[in-house]
Every structure is written in structure tokens, then in C-alpha cells.
Amino acid sequence: MADAAAGQVGRVQRRRGRRIREILTTAAELVGERGYDAVSLEDVAERLDVTKGSLYYYFPGKDELVTAAIETLGDDWTSRLESLPAAREGSATRRLRALLGEHVRIAVREYPAALRLFLVPSTWPAEQRTRIKELRLRHDRVFRSVLTEGLASGEFAVVAVDPTLQCMHAAMSQAPVWCGELRGAEQERALDELVDTLMKLVARG
Template sequence: MERRRDRRKAEIVRTATELLSEHGYQGMNLEDVAERTDIAKATLYHYFSGKDELVAAVIEALTVDVNRRLEQELDKVGDRSHLEQIRTLIREQIRILTDTAPEVATLFSWPTTWPDSFQDTIKESRRRHDAIFRRVVEAGLAAGEFDCPNPDVALQCLHGVLNQSSLWIRPSLPPEKKAELWEAVVDTAARMFSLEGARR
């Protein structure tokens, strides 16, 4: 029973994610979630007390999933240079935003329709996400491998570049063109942290 409940809850969250990415917070409603999930609206209230609790679950699920993907990729290169680690994170983040989970870009890169009540939730999500990149940058600085005068500014610039990439690396591009653009962004963004980039 518990597994079945968890599966249904996850299905509801996935459906709500689709609707949020399609219509934004204001355009998403529980009636559409219920219809697309093929359950009665009243049944939704067995899982979530209302729209805001469901939306909060969407934000948390996406945050956990993105951070898990980043950590998995980082684990694969944990014994390599900090430059290779930051390049790996940049590459995976671009892949998430432009290929494997474009709804993340829709909901987090340009969150223009979030009500004020969700601002703290979004900030906390971004803080957790940023911490993964920050950990690598701080380790690279401590090891003398990176040279950026202000890591906070560099990280803000990096996230700006990553968010922007979701606008011009379109899903409709051929795979080889997307891969070429991914690597171009990785090369350019990584220069903000590397000693080589600092000398240019």
C-alpha cells in the first residue's frame, strides 16, 4: 500500500511539473492535474493539502533530482583536477537544462510567474544547487589551481551563463550541434576559474 501511494504521489508531482512548465504557477490548477493524472480532484487532497503544497513538492523533487545528477557526475571525476570537476558540473548542468530536463530551465532559470510566497523556497533551492559548484571552486582555490579574485561574482556569472544557454541551445538542434555548443560553453565558462583563463 505504501509503495503504491508513493508511486501515485510521484505521478502527481510529475504531472504538476509538466503543467507548471507549460503554464506557469498562475496557469496551473488542481483540476488539470487531476484530469491529466486520471484521478478525481478530491483524491488529490489525500496526497497534498492544496496547490501550494503540491508546487512545493515539485520544486523539492526537481532540486533533489538535479543535485543528484550533478553529484553523480562529480563522483566520476573526483580523482581528477578541480578544473575537470568544474567542467564536468558545467557540462551536466547544460545537458539538464537543454536536453534531459528542460522543465528545470523553465521553472528555475526564468521564474517570472512565482508568487512572493515562493521566493524563499526558490532561493533555498538555488542555494543548495550553488553549494555543489561552490565546493569545487573553493577546493580549487585552496589547491592553487583556480585564480578568480571574487568567487561569488564568478559563480553568479557562471549561473547566468548556464541559464542563458537554455535559451539558445534549443531542443530542436541536431545532437552533434548541441554537443558542439555544450563544449563551447564549457570551455568558455571554465575559464572564469582557471589560472589559464585569468592570464588571458
């Protein structure tokens, strides 16, 4: 009976976890589309086909919900980059190019508001800001490690590491603004050009 009960608990827990995931995903989508302020809980609830009140069963408030959503989104994003096969093998050049390409494709296709995404209200409490800062750090590390390896191996040459990474991130988060309205092959070409352009930042003279 203890086992059955434990099984129950486990199942309930899993169901709850799944529900929370759903909410977080939906919220991330919306915030990714419009930014924090432009998304209301009503919007989130409607897309989930539940009522506003239900959201409060899982989260104590909008800020917490959105913070968690951003975190989930950021984690997923980083994980996808980390587990990208092409980013794990070959020359630093190939790997960096693969990372940049994947990154802008995710940004453009899934999070059109990527730029706004991490621009959280300046009134948020320290805890939430910290959590988002950590997210960025982990994200940054993916690119930084490839960059430093390329530098070590002599493949890359940069003025300085930090501004190089910053330029890359800035350009990538703006990508949806430039390429969001393009479609199909045209968009592909634009993204490729963008990646090639960014690769110049590490090119050896």
C-alpha cells in the same frame, strides 16, 4: 497478525509514496516546460490520466503541489550532480567541467523552462520561498566546493567567488533558451562551447 498488518501499512505507504512521486514528477515536467503560471492542475491531471480532484487528495492546493514538485526536481537535479562519478575524481578543472556539462545537459534536455522554474510567484508565503531558497543553496554548494578547492590548489583564479558562481548559474539556466532548438551534434557542440566559455571564468591569467 501484527506483522501482516504492519506489512499492509508498509505496502500502502509505499504505494502512496509512489503515487505522490508520479504526481510530483509529472508536475515538475510540466512546470519545467512552461513555468508555474502556465500550468493548470487540469494539465497535470490530464497527463497523469486522472481527474483534477484526485490531486487534492494528495496535496492541499496548487501552490503546495508545485512547491513540492520543484523541491523534488531540485533535489533530484542536485543529487545527480553530486553523484556524478566524473565530478568526484581528478583535477578540479576536470571536475568542474564535468559538473557544468552535466548541468546544462539536464537543463536543456529535461527542464526547458529551467529559468522559470525557480521564479516562483512573489505572493507565495514565506515558508515556501524558504524551502526553495534552501534548495538553491544546496545546489550552489556543489559548484562552490569544487571552485574553492580549485582555488586552494592554485588551479583556478577568479575575481571573486560569488559573482563567478552567479555567472555560471545564470548562463546555465539560460542554456535551454539558446540551445533548446538545436538537435544532435549541433546541440552537443553548442553545449561544449558553452562549458568551455564558462571555464574561462576560472582560468589563470
